Amino acid sequence: MIEVTDIHKTFFVPHKVKALVGVSTKVAAGEVVVVIGPSGSGKSTFLRCLNHLEAADSGHILIDGIDILDRKTNINKVRAEVGMVFQSFNLFPHKTVLENVTLAQKVVRKRGKSEAHDKAMGLLQKVGIQDKANAYPDNLSGGQQQRVAIARALAMDPKVMLFDEPTSALDPEMIGEVLDVMKALAREGMTMVVVTHEMGFAREVADRVIFMDEGAIVEVGTPEHFFQNPTHDRTKLFLSQIL
Amino acid sequence: MAKLEELRYRSAYFLWVGVFFIGVFALIALLYGATAKIDYVWHWFDVPKYIVNQERIEITAGMGGEVAAIEGEGKDAVVIVKDGDDSESYPMAEAEEIWVSKGDFITPGKILGVYHKWQPGILLQGMWLTLKVSMYAIVFGILIGMLGGIARISKNPALKWSAICYVELIRGSPLLVQIFIWYFVLATLFNRLLMVYGFSEIDALYYGVAALACFTGAYVTEIVRAGIQSIHRGQTEAARSLGMTGPQAMYYIILPQAMRRILPPLAGQFISLIKDSSLLGMIAIRELTKATREAITISLSPYEFWFVCAILYLILTFTLSMAVQYMERKMAIQ
Ligand SMILES: Nc1ncnc2c1ncn2[C@@H]1O[C@H](COP(=O)(O)OP(=O)(O)O)[C@@H](O)[C@H]1O
Numbered sequence: 167m168i169e170v171t172d173i174h175k176t177f178f179v180p181h182k183v184k185a186l187v188g189v190s191t192k193v194a195a196g197e198v199v200v201v202i203g204p205s206g207s208g209k210s211t212f213l214r215c216l217n218h219l220e221a222a223d224s225g226h227i228l229i230d231g232i233d234i235l236d237r238k239t240n241i242n243k244v245r246a247e248v249g250m251v252f253q254s255f256n257l258f259p260h261k262t263v264l265e266n267v268t269l270a271q272k273v274v275r276k277r278g279k280s281e282a283h284d285k286a287m288g289l290l291q292k293v294g295i296q297d298k299a300n301a302y303p304d305n306l307s308g309g310q311q312q313r314v315a316i317a318r319a320l321a322m323d324p325k326v327m328l329f330d331e332p333t334s335a336l337d338p339e340m341i342g343e344v345l346d347v348m349k350a351l352a353r354e355g356m357t358m359v360v361v362t363h364e365m366g367f368a369r370e371v372a373d374r375v376i377f378m379d380e381g382a383i384v385e386v387g388t389p390e391h392f393f394q395n396p397t398h399d400r401t402k403l404f405l406s407q408i409l
Numbered sequence: 410m411a412k413l414e415e416l417r418y419r420s421a422y423f424l425w426v427g428v429f430f431i432g433v434f435a436l437i438a439l440l441y442g443a444t445a446k447i448d449y450v451w452h453w454f455d456v457p458k459y460i461v462n463q464e465r466i467e468i469t470a471g472m473g474g475e476v477a478a479i480e481g482e483g484k485d486a487v488v489i490v491k492d493g494d495d496s497e498s499y500p501m502a503e504a505e506e507i508w509v510s511k512g513d514f515i516t517p518g519k520i521l522g523v524y525h526k527w528q529p530g531i532l533l534q535g536m537w538l539t540l541k542v543s544m545y546a547i548v549f550g551i552l553i554g555m556l557g558g559i560a561r562i563s564k565n566p567a568l569k570w571s572a573i574c575y576v577e578l579i580r581g582s583p584l585l586v587q588i589f590i591w592y593f594v595l596a597t598l599f600n601r602l603l604m605v606y607g608f609s610e611i612d613a614l615y616y617g618v619a620a621l622a623c624f625t626g627a628y629v630t631e632i633v634r635a636g637i638q639s640i641h642r643g644q645t646e647a648a649r650s651l652g653m654t655g656p657q658a659m660y661y662i663i664l665p666q667a668m669r670r671i672l673p674p675l676a677g678q679f680i681s682l683i684k685d686s687s688l689l690g691m692i693a694i695r696e697l698t699k700a701t702r703e704a705i706t707i708s709l710s711p712y713e714f715w716f717v718c719a720i721l722y723l724i725l726t727f728t729l730s731m732a733v734q735y736m737e738r739k740m741a742i743q
C-alpha cells in the first residue's frame with residue numbers, strides 16, 4: 167500500500183536541518199505501523215512526506231502504486247485516499263461538527279447533500295459524538311475534537327490513515343476515548359501509520375513498530391521485540407525514558 | 410468606611426465629568442468670542458436651504474381660451490381649457506390652489522396653479538456624491554485587495570512581485586498626486602484614445618473612483634495578506650490533506666476565517682476613504698467638500714459651512730462604523 171524508498175528531506179529555513187536521511191520502508195494493506203522516536207527525530211516529517219504536505223527532496227514514495235513525487239501525479243487525488251489526523255486537531259472552527267465532516271465530501275468527492283450528511287452522521291455515531299453534530303468545535307473537549315477529526319478524515323473513505331501524535335495534546339483522561347476509536351479502526355482492517363508514544367496502543371494493535379532517530383530508521387520489529395529485547399542502545403535509552 | 414470611599418470616588422468622578430463639559434463650553438465660547446471680536450456675523454439660518462430647499466413649480470396653460478370646466482376636486486382636479494374646437498386638459502394633482510375659475514378667459518402661459526417641491530440642496534447633493542464615489546471605491550477596493558492579498562502570498566514571483574510593487578508604489582506617494590495622475594495623465598490619454606476610435610469620453614467621476622479604488626486597494630491588499638497569514642497553517646494543511654485544491658482551501662477554509670479578522674482594520678480603511686474622497690474636489694468632482702466651497706461662495710458664511718461640512722462627514726463615517734460593528738457582532742455569534 168505504501169512503499170517508501172530512500173527519501174531525504176532537508177530544511178534550510180530557519181537553519182539547515184537534515185530531517186530525513188534515507189528512509190525506506192513498506193506498509194502492506196491492512197497493516198498497522200507505529201512510529202516512535204525522540205522529539206525532532208523526523209517522525210512528523212516522514213508522515214507529512216507520505217501525503218506530500220512536505221515534498222521529499224529525493225527518493226520514491228508509492229501510495230497504492232502511484233508515485234507521489236512524480237510531477238505528473240495529481241496530488242489532490244492521492245490525498246483524498248490518505249486521511250491524516252493532526253496533533254492539534256485542526257478542525258475548521260467556523261464550521262459545525264457536521265459541516266466539518268461533510269465539506270470535503272461535497273467539495274472533493276462531489277457527493278450530494280443527503281449522501282454526505284448520512285455518511286457524516288454514521289461516522290459521528292461511530293466515534294460517539296452524533297449528539298454534538300451541530301456544535302462548533304470550540305465548544306468541544308479535546309478528546310471530542312480529535313474524534314471529529316478522525317471522522318472527518320474517514321468520511322473520504324481513505325485507503326490509508328496517518329496519525330501524527332493524535333493524543334499528545336490531550337488531557338490524560340481523554341486519551342483513552344481517542345485510542346479506543348483508533349483501535350476499533352485497526353481491527354476493521356484499516357491501513358494505519360501512527361506516530362505515538364502510547365506503547366499500550368502499540369502492544370495491542372501494532373503489527374510493527376519503527377524506531378526513528380536523527381532522521382533515520384534505527385530499528386524495526388514487533389511490539390514484543392521492542393518490549394523484550396531491543397537491540398540498539400539508542401532504542402533502549404529511548405524506551406527507558408518513555409516506559 | 411467603604412461607603413465613604415465609594416462616595417468620594419463617585420463625587421470625584423462627577424467632578425471630572427463636569428470639568429469635561431465646562432471645557433467643551435469654554436472652547437465654544439472662546440471661538441464665539443473671537444469671532445465677535447472681528448465682527449463676524451453668524452448666519453446659521455442660511456444653512457438649511459443648502460441642505461434641502463423648496464422649489465416653486467408653476468403649472469401653466471399651453472394655449473389661450475376659455476376655462477370650460479374644472480372637473481374633480483383636490484387631487485383629481487383637472488382644468489379644461491377650450492378655444493373653439495380645440496381643447497386641452499391640465500391635471501392639477503399637485504397644485505396647492507387653483508388660480509382660475511370656470512368661465513375665465515386666459516392667454517397662453519397663464520399660471521393655473523402653483524406647487525412647491527422639496528429638493529436636495531447643494532450640500533446634500535455633494536454628500537450623496539461623496540457616498541456614491543466612496544461606495545464604488547470600496548467595492549472595487551475590496552476586489553483589488555482580495556486579489557492583491559492572495560497574489561501577495563502566492564509563490565509565483567510574477568504575482569507576488571506585482572503585488573509588492575503595486576502596494577509600495579501606491580503607499581509611497583500622496584493620494585492627491587495619484588488623483589492628478591489619474592485625471593491629468595491617464596484620463597486625458599484614455600479619453601483621447603476613445604475619441605480616436607469613435608467612442609464617447611468617460612466622465613471625470615470614474616477616474617476619481619479609479620484613483621480612490623486603486624489607493625484603497627493597496628491598503629486592503631496588506632490587510633487581506635495579514636488576515637490570511639494570521640490563520641494557522643494547520644487549517645490549510647487539514648484542508649489540503651482532505652484532497653482540496655489550493656483555491657478550494659482558500660475559498661472554503663481560509664478566507665471565511667480571515668474575513669473576521671480583516672473586518673475591523675477594513676472598516677478603519679473605509680472610513681479614511683470617505684474622508685480622502687474630499688480630495689476629488691480638486692479635479693472638479695462636486696463632492697461634499699467642493700459643494701461646501703461653492704455654498705460658501707454663494708452665502709459668504711465660511712465658518713458655519715465648514716462646521717456643517719465636518720458634521721456631514723461625521724454622519725457618513727459614523728454610520729459606516731456602526732454598520733461594521735453590527736456585522737462584526739453577527740459574525741461573532743455564528
Ligand atoms: N517546516 C519546517 N521548517 C524547518 N525545520 C523543520 C520543519 N519541520 C520540521 N523541521 C525540523 O526537522 C526536524 C525533524 O522534525 P519533526 O519531523 O517534526 O520531528 P518529530 O516529529 O520526530 O518531533 C526538527 O529538527 C525540526 O526542527
Ligand SMILES: [Mg+2]
Nearest residue numbers: 209210211331
Ligand atoms: Mg512531531
